[in-house]
Amino acid sequence: MSVEYIQVAEDYSDEPIELPLEPDDNTLLLSTLQGQFPGATGLKYRNPENKAIRGIRLNDLKLHAPGCGWDGLVYYCVFPKDSVSENKRKSDDVMENVSKSKVSKCQTNKCTDLIVLGLAWKTNEQALREYFETFGEVLMVQVKKDAKGQSKGFGFVRFSNYETQLRVLGQRHHIDSRWCEVKVPNSKEGQIQQVPCKVFVGRCTEDLTQEDLKEYFCKFGEVTDVFIPRPFRAFSFVTFLDPEIAQSLCGEDHIIKGVSVHVSNAAPKADGNRNQNYGNSMNSRSQNYAGNSAPYNNFSDSNYRNEFGGRGSGGGNSNGSSSNMSSGGGQNSNFMPNNPNSGGNAWGSGGNNGNNSSSNNNNRGNLDMPNLQALGINSGGNPGNQSGSGGNMNNPLGVGLNALNLPMNPAIVAAALNQWGLLNGMQGQGNNDQGPNNQPWNQQQQRNQNAPDKTNFMRVKRMKYDYDWSD
């Protein structure tokens, strides 16, 4: 008899874990629940009918399915009320091994209402709900209407699960034959975390493939992209669905296929070179001076686009030019690290030809790309956008300051680069640079032996990688 599973999460912002049901009576043993969620005393779920929270019947240490069966919903743990925090802490303590502890979420990962733009006039709330329920539990949908009841072509959706939100934000949506955008509403700007999903993986060897990296890092959380620059440069980028997981790995050394790699923050674009080296298709970015936006523009490479495409019922990838996890030459040019201390791009970009194929035939934004503002990596709004109609509203690159609004010190950046041999060795080499091959790693390892907290995270980022990986 095959074992069935239900999805259980610690709370609404946590990733569900599949727990096995008892084959004989389809119940969930309390002990099974507590094995994963120590301290949990029950389960609850949101009733799809009326959106109310419902409790699960507990009898004889068994949790019984609702009347309609477990039904593919996500169930949430119930903890004794006056000791929730204690139990949560206990739960975290129990998860001693590294990979488990990475999975726990921080409180900043809350769901928020998301705006859905570009809805077909005919799309109603039921259709919207049905579409988004393919991604996860939907708490609310709205289609905004005028006084006559006619749709205004946009609406809102809210999910119960933060990862669902990330997933939905990271891709395009085809609803009732229209490509729609899902973004964090302007009204929620600044209320969501802006932490990069991408990490820099240094000290890679040439035989570490994308698959190796993905296979290794996926144990910490869903990996949405792995990018290995070509020609070989001894580093790569790994992008996680969950920025918290990405951040939690920063500062650590990991051994992959016997290779000791170092994970650190893939720093945002530096301010000093935002007007340089922009390709044809994206040049409107350079005039986008939204002051408070975070310049984590890491998603406009075609790998990423493809990785996100094809999810859900409508997220198909209409761009057939490249496949997931591939890193053909020329694409991903926005990953090419610039040198903020030199006049030009010391690395050479390899061209922008692969970059998002932005013909901008849709001036509502380039829906070939997952939109970054939506992911909370960039804030939207673009109040300072001076670009013309070709502006890419999905990808307001080139925005001014770094995400943490830290002042840049080019000398420090240069020093850091120099440690890698990224400065002296790179300038004047055009496109044939080879990246950090013979770095003096010892000092940095000394400094980074402790996993960084947020403060350290910023320090490491400032010291080491505060230059532009995004363009």
Next chain:
DNA sequence: GTTGAGCGTT
């Protein structure tokens, strides 16, 4: 009956 950048009665 048409339209297609935007941002929500609370």
